[in-house]
Structures are given as C-alpha cells and as structure tokens.
Amino acid sequence: MAKLAFLGLGVMGFPMAGHLAAKGHDVAVYNRTAAKAASWVEKHGGRAAATPAEAARGAEFVMACVGNDDDLRSVCLGPDSAFAGMEKGSVFVDHTTVSAAVTRELAAAAAKDGIGYVDAPVSGGQAGAENGVLSVMCGGDQASYDRAEPVIAAYSRICRRLGDTGAGQLAKMVNQICIAGLVQGLSEGLHFAEKAGLDIEELVEVISQGAAGSWQMVNRHKTMKDGKFDYGFAVDWMRKDLGICLATAEENGASLPVTALVDQFYKDVQKMGGGRWDTSSLFARLRKLG
Known part of the structure; x- marks a missing residue:
C-alpha cells in the first residue's frame, strides 16, 4: 500500500480518492473548499491538508483532479504547491482534462525536481468514478506510468499508456470530439422520433441492439425523454473541453466542423440557463426550437 495525496474533491475526485482509501492506501486530501476535504475525511478516514x-x-x-489549466498550475507551482512538497522520485498523476501544452509545461517543471509526471485524464463520468470503472488514458514516460498504473487501478476499468507526455490529454480530446457528435446525433434522432409519434422506449430497445447503439443511447435516452438534465457531466465543462479540442486542431491542422458546430449548440444551452445541465441537454435545445 502506498502513501498518497489527492488534490481536488469534486464530483469525480471525491469518489476516486475514496476508492484509494478503500484499497488500504494512506491518503491525504486537499480541496480548495476545506469543508469538502473535512467531509471526505469523515467518510473515508485519512487526513485533510491545508x-x-x-x-x-x-x-x-x-x-490531482481539478478544473482547468489555471487550477492545475495553482496546485502544482508555487511555495504551497504539490511540487514544493513532493520528494525526488515521487510521481504526480494528473486526472484533470487540460491542454497538452500545460501538461508539457508542468511535466518539464516536475522533471527539474526529479518528479515523475503522468497525464491521465478519465472518461466515464460521475457514475464511472463512483463505481470505480473509469477509462484512463495516459501519457508520460514508461517508468512513471508503470509505477502509477497499479494505484490508478483502484478506480479504473481500463488504463493504458498511449505515448509520451501529453498523449493522455490528446486521447481525451478524441474522446470528447466523439461524444459531442454522438450526443447531437442521438438528440436529433430522439427529436425526430418524438415528432414522428414513435414510442421512444420501444424504439431504443430495438435500435440500441444494432449499429446505432451506444452508451449514450442506453444510459441517457430515458432522462432525455423526461427532460431531466440536473446531473452528470456539465455543459460548462464540456465547452471547456471542446475549446481545448478546437484550439489544438488549429495547431495541428485537423478539421473539426461537427465539433465546432456542436460547441455552438452547447453555447445555446448555456444561454437557456443549462450550463450545469448534463451534456445530453442538447435534446432540450431541439425541443425548444420546436
């Protein structure tokens, strides 16, 4: 069992850190809102740090599992940061979805202090974190990954190294690009079905077994039909992620026309007051349009 620290106890970090404690690791936690850290300690043991x-x-x-590039920099750099407290030979594992650029910047800073760095963004949402079945895509040197992988296993269904530093973040961009188009397609399909007078439950039972089937279809069609979006992966966070994808595409020359369009559709959802709604709320936008 290892001595660990977990920084960031949001809807993902809180249960992920909990799985580490359940596996018997010695876990210290930090959260910008101290009350959240105290709540975690009350539930899981371990200790909270200031x-x-x-x-x-x-x-x-x-x-670490924080919010964005700036949040990650704030917990990594400076006199009260993680790097300041870490010892040579330890490994920093970043589960935040951030740009590959900040990943490479922070990995270089860590290397100067003899600290390993693995970028390890996750997919699977809040339910995946709570059930310990996240998909984890990693970048970094092989040695650091090999050391970290058995620890990450506490909350993952699959964990793979996909290349050097930044590869994990690039893989997560692919994940978000695929989801954006998929959710829009599902929303349009269900909207069409509703307008055509089809029974959505019966429809999905059939088409989910064929080539159109997807995780989103199976797990989100009921809540989409019922207009329930007050849960899951927030639109605000999805727009942050898609912004990273589109900025990176400008750098590497990739063409992402559908992603750019869906990003604007999510902007419409934000204007509807749905910034904290689940990403499946693209369906609500279509219903509003009629």
Whole structure:
C-alpha cells in the first residue's frame, strides 16, 4: 500500500480518492473548499491538508483532479504547491482534462525536481468514478506510468499508456470530439422520433441492439425523454473541453466542423440557463426550437 495525496474533491475526485482509501492506501486530501476535504475525511478516514504542499509531503504519488489549466498550475507551482512538497522520485498523476501544452509545461517543471509526471485524464463520468470503472488514458514516460498504473487501478476499468507526455490529454480530446457528435446525433434522432409519434422506449430497445447503439443511447435516452438534465457531466465543462479540442486542431491542422458546430449548440444551452445541465441537454435545445 502506498502513501498518497489527492488534490481536488469534486464530483469525480471525491469518489476516486475514496476508492484509494478503500484499497488500504494512506491518503491525504486537499480541496480548495476545506469543508469538502473535512467531509471526505469523515467518510473515508485519512487526513485533510491545508495546502497542496502539506498533502504531498512524503507521498509516493500525488493525484490531482481539478478544473482547468489555471487550477492545475495553482496546485502544482508555487511555495504551497504539490511540487514544493513532493520528494525526488515521487510521481504526480494528473486526472484533470487540460491542454497538452500545460501538461508539457508542468511535466518539464516536475522533471527539474526529479518528479515523475503522468497525464491521465478519465472518461466515464460521475457514475464511472463512483463505481470505480473509469477509462484512463495516459501519457508520460514508461517508468512513471508503470509505477502509477497499479494505484490508478483502484478506480479504473481500463488504463493504458498511449505515448509520451501529453498523449493522455490528446486521447481525451478524441474522446470528447466523439461524444459531442454522438450526443447531437442521438438528440436529433430522439427529436425526430418524438415528432414522428414513435414510442421512444420501444424504439431504443430495438435500435440500441444494432449499429446505432451506444452508451449514450442506453444510459441517457430515458432522462432525455423526461427532460431531466440536473446531473452528470456539465455543459460548462464540456465547452471547456471542446475549446481545448478546437484550439489544438488549429495547431495541428485537423478539421473539426461537427465539433465546432456542436460547441455552438452547447453555447445555446448555456444561454437557456443549462450550463450545469448534463451534456445530453442538447435534446432540450431541439425541443425548444420546436
């Protein structure tokens, strides 16, 4: 069992850190809102730290799952940061979805202090985190990944190294690009079915068994039909992720016309007051349009 730190106890980080504690690891947690860290300790044991540096002190591995590029920099750099508390030979594992650019920047900073760095964004949403069945896509040197993978296994169904530093973040961009188009297609299909007078439950029972089937179809069609979107992966976060995808596409020359269009559809959902709605709320936009 390892001595660990976990930074960021949001809807993903809270249960992920919990799985580590359940596996018997010695876990210290840090959250910007101290009450959330206290709540985690009350439920899972371990200890809460006042700063990332305090949480990281003496830890073999430091996991982070925060909000965006700036949030990640704030927990990694500076006198009270994780890197300031980490020892040479320890490994930083970043589960945040951020740009490949900030990943490479922070990995280089870590390397100067002899700290390993694995970018390891996740897919599977809140349910995947709670059930410990996330898909984890990783980048970094092989040695750091090999050390971190058995720890990540506490909350993953699959974990793979896909290349050097930044490869994990690039893979997560592919994941979000695929989801954006898929959810829009599902929304249009269900909208068409509704307008055509088809029974959505019966329809999905049939088509989900064929080539049109998807995780989104199976797990989201009922809540989409019922207009329930107050859960899941928020539109605000999806737009953040798609912004990273589109900016990276500008750099590498990839053409993402559907992604750019769906990003604007999510902007419409935000204008409807749905910034914290689940990404399946693209369906609500179509219903509003008539």
